[in-house]
Amino acid sequence: MSVGQRLVEVRGRVARAAIQCGRKPEDVELVAVSKTKSPDAVRAAYAAGHRSFGENYAQELVAKAAALADLSDLRWHFIGHLQTNKAKVIAKHAYAVHTVDSVSLARELGKRVAAELRRESMPVLVEVNVSGELQKSGVEPKELGEILEAVRAQPSLRVRGLMTVPPATDLADARRAFEALADLRDAHGGREALPDLSMGMSGDLEIAIACGATMVRVGTAIFGERL
Secondary structure (H helix, E strand, C coil), rough: CCHHHHHHHHHHHHHHEEEEHCCCCHHHHHECCCCCCCCHHHHHHHHHCCCCCEECHHHHHHHHHHHHHCCCCEEEEECCCHHHHHHHHHHHHEEEEEEEEEEEHHHHHHHHHCCCCCCCCCEEEEEECCCCCCCCECHHHHHHHHHHHHHHCCCEEEEEEEEEECCCCCCHHHHHHHHHHHHHHHCCCCHHHHCCCEECCCHHHHHHCEEEEECEEEEEHHCCCCC
């Protein structure tokens, strides 16, 4: 099955999940995660009408941005753990960052985005480790308010919402993680203050959408298994 055909299937899943819970399909953005995939695979998805792509590693995003520079309306979402020393390259090439998780990163990213003199502020989501897993990035729920304030203090950044990665155990645990993120959003101003929830991947996107996801990050179901 081609990338374009798989993309159609995933779009169908997103639409059905949204309609099933009384939402509009267009209210859920599909971010196609192209980690480890070639620029040609991204081009294939682009040719099928897709524009939002996610990358986990700064250098891979930079390389693909250069290889696909002719696709001017392609939007790169950085969705991996971001070190402060990579903020400069991400500020140059990414449309949005889903994984701000410290005051220092918010400040450094804000400074680097400001230096790029972008026409619009960069959309930013704060990553929250709702499951408390030690191996995962993200702020603890009790630290969320401080990080949100740090992002809002940067004129070049625009808070869009929250992001999480659920435990890789079962769908029941994923649902609990997604519900916890939605509850945190409600506790910090609700949809008006934090319109986006970035959660849900190939295996659990339907549950994420039922729990309020406005962005789902899907790689394998679009591009196939990673090598």
